[in-house]
Amino acid sequence: MIFVTVGSMFPFDRLIRAMDAFAATRSSCKIAGDCAAGEHAAGERAEEIVAQIGAGGYQPAHMRWVRGYSRADYLRAVLGCDLVVAHAGMGSVITAGEYGKPIVLLPRRAAFGEHNNDHQADTAAWLGGRPGIHVAQGEDALGACIAAARAGIRAGDGKGGDGALRAIDRAAPPEFLARLRAFALGAAAPEFPAGPPVRAARADSR
Amino acid sequence: MAKTKVMAACSDGGHWVQMRRILPAFAGMEICYVGTAPAADVDLDAGPGGGPGGRAARYHRVRNVSRRDPLGFTVILWQMARILRAERPDVIVTTGAAPGLVALAMGKILLRSRTVWIDSIANTERLSMSGRLARSVADAWLVQWEHLSAPEGPRFWGAVL
Numbered sequence: 001m002i003f004v005t006v007g008s009m010f011p012f013d014r015l016i017r018a019m020d021a022f023a024a025t026r027s028s029c030k031i032a033g034d035c036a037a038g039e040h041a042a043g044e045r046a047e048e049i050v051a052q053i054g055a056g057g058y059q060p061a062h063m064r065w066v067r068g069y070s071r072a073d074y075l076r077a078v079l080g081c082d083l084v085v086a087h088a089g090m091g092s093v094i095t096a097g098e099y100g101k102p103i104v105l106l107p108r109r110a111a112f113g114e115h116n117n118d119h120q121a122d123t124a125a126w127l128g129g130r131p132g133i134h135v136a137q138g139e140d141a142l143g144a145c146i147a148a149a150r151a152g153i154r155a156g157d158g159k160g161g162d163g164a165l166r167a168i169d170r171a172a173p174p175e176f177l178a179r180l181r182a183f184a185l186g187a188a189a190p191e192f193p194a195g196p197p198v199r200a201a202r203a204d205s206r
Numbered sequence: 207m208a209k210t211k212v213m214a215a216c217s218d219g220g221h222w223v224q225m226r227r228i229l230p231a232f233a234g235m236e237i238c239y240v241g242t243a244p245a246a247d248v249d250l251d252a253g254p255g256g257g258p259g260g261r262a263a264r265y266h267r268v269r270n271v272s273r274r275d276p277l278g279f280t281v282i283l284w285q286m287a288r289i290l291r292a293e294r295p296d297v298i299v300t301t302g303a304a305p306g307l308v309a310l311a312m313g314k315i316l317l318r319s320r321t322v323w324i325d326s327i328a329n330t331e332r333l334s335m336s337g338r339l340a341r342s343v344a345d346a347w348l349v350q351w352e353h354l355s356a357p358e359g360p361r362f363w364g365a366v367l
Contacts, residue, residue, distance in 0.1 A: 008219035008243075009272070071247050090328040091220030094227070094367070116273060122330045168367070172227045176364025180231035183322065183346055184210055184297045 002146070003081035004051035007089040008068070011056035012114055015106050016065075018139035019085060022146070023049045023062035050077065075099075083149050085142065088120040088135070093127060100167035102132040102152055104145040132165045209254060213295035213319075215240035215309035216302060217270060220328060224301045227366040228324070238293050239263060240286070240309055242270035264293070271304045273335070279308070286312045295319050302326050307336045311343045322346040327365050329354070 004019045006012035026049070049063040052074070059065070069077065078084060078099050086092035088107040096103040107124045108114035128135035132152065134145040171177065212232045216225045218241055229237075229251060237253040239246060246265030255261055268285045271278035286308050298313040299322040300306025306323070313319040323344035325337040330351055341347055341359065349355055350365035 009217075009270075070245065071243065089220045090326060091223040094220070094223045097367075116335075119329055119331070119334075123328045126330045170227065171230045172366040173364055176366070177228060177231040179363040180228055180299070180322065183320070184212055184232060184235065184299070186210075186320075 001081045002049045002083050002085060003077050004049065004063070004085045005074075005077075005087075005092055006052060006054045006056065007087050007091060008054070010108070010115060011054050012087050012106075012108060013056050013058040014112060014114065014139055015085070015087060015142075016051060016053050016056050016058050016060060018106075018142050019049065019051060020058070020060040020062050022143055023060070026062075050081075052077070082153060083146065085146065087114075088124040088127075090123065093123075093133070094168075097132070097168040098170050100132075100165045102134070102149040102165060104134045104136060104142065104149050106136045106139060106142060209234070209236045210297060211236040211238075211293070211295045213238050213240060213290075213293055213298045213309065213313070214300075215268075215298060216300050216306045217241070217304070218243040221301045221303060221306070221326060224324070224327060224366045225299075228299070228301070232299075237263075238295065239265045240268055240289060240305070241265065242268060242305055266293075268305055268308075271308070273304070282308050283312070287316065290316050297322070300324065302334060303336045307340055307343075310340060314343045320345050323348060323360075325349045325354075325360065327351075327367060333360060 004015070006015060051060055051063050051065040052069060053065050053067055055067065078095055078101060081101060084092065084096045084101050084103040086103060086105060088105040093103060105124050105127070107120035110116060110118050124135045127133045134149045136142045136145045212235050214225055214229065214237060216222055222241060222243065233251070235253065237251060239250065244267065246263055250263035252261055252263040256263060266289045269278045269282045271282050282305060290313055294317060295313065297320045298309050300309055301324045310321040310323060314321055321344050323337060323340035325334055325348065327350040333349060333354060337360070347360045348363050349360045352362040354360065355362040
């Protein structure tokens with residue numbers, strides 16, 4: 001199953017339209033059980049595609065869709081999929097990573113009204129090429145990225161020796177956690193000498 | 207002995223996913239949550255006394271304001287004031303965006319809480335707009351990319367990945 005998600009904030013019709021068109025080309029695979037596009041081995045059924053479309057105006061005709069999920073259902077969808085296709089949002093990237101799923105990213109563009117700025121392009125530039133992360137610069141490149149991600153699934157992407165991507169840890173690195181903890185418990189932060197006034201930390205909180 | 211009380215306040219989506227990765231920093235402390243999702247994650251740490259058979263994690267939902275929803279700021283100021291008076295946190299930490307900024311600002315004004323701003327790891331090239339605005343209300347004003355830090359702030363203490 002391919003899971004498509006636009007995140008929790010804004011619609012992303014450009015991604016949903018493109019994935020709906022992609023899903024349409026898979027119809028013959030679904031019906032006949034083989035694949036004219038050559039993406040599946042003989043007899044292998046085409047995968048289902050499910051999309052979370054948010055407040056999008058475009059309603060897909062060729063794939064199952066919902067507007068939003070509870071967090072539990074969203075995680076279940078990620079867990080149950082083979083591949084995530086998403087906007088280049090860190091929530092999508094981190095969640096796919098924590099579940100060991102490959103992800104194809106299409107960055108939102110401010111010029112299309114898809115976000116307030118182009119930071120998703122910056123995010124994608126940083127992440128592209130890492131194991132299990134495939135960046136489509138435009139919606140026309142989604143098909144090729146999906147094929148590459150699927151080839152990665154088969155060939156053994158990432159570092160897992162068993163051919164599967166290794167899931168990342170679910171907590172930040174311990175050094176960062178330690179600094180945050182020390183601050184919460186009342187450690188001074190001399191790096192911020194001009195900071196705003198604070199209440200004294202509880203005397204018994206160390 | 208009273209435990210340190212932490213409030214973790216942020217938007218849903220990527221901001222919340224990043225917040226979940228730093229929550230272990232506050233293990234053992236009293237903790238409550240402010241977010242924009244309809245409901246809390248079922249597996250949230252409820253702090254001392256919580257967990258199976260104990261009380262559920264305290265979660266407060268607020269309006270998902272952004273620069274596209276300026277009217278919502280009136281609503282969230284009211285919501286946040288109520289929440290802060292009820293919870294009275296010692297520490298308020300946020301991974302952004304605008305709702306988190308409101309939590310820091312009001313917590314600083316109303317309670318003089320210790321405040322932490324952590325700009326999103328997604329911002330690889332520049333501090334976010336709300337991150338810039340957080341300077342005056344964050345005791346710890348942090349970015350997740352060292353090249354974005356400066357001697358006068360924001361500072362780099364690490365990243366969620």
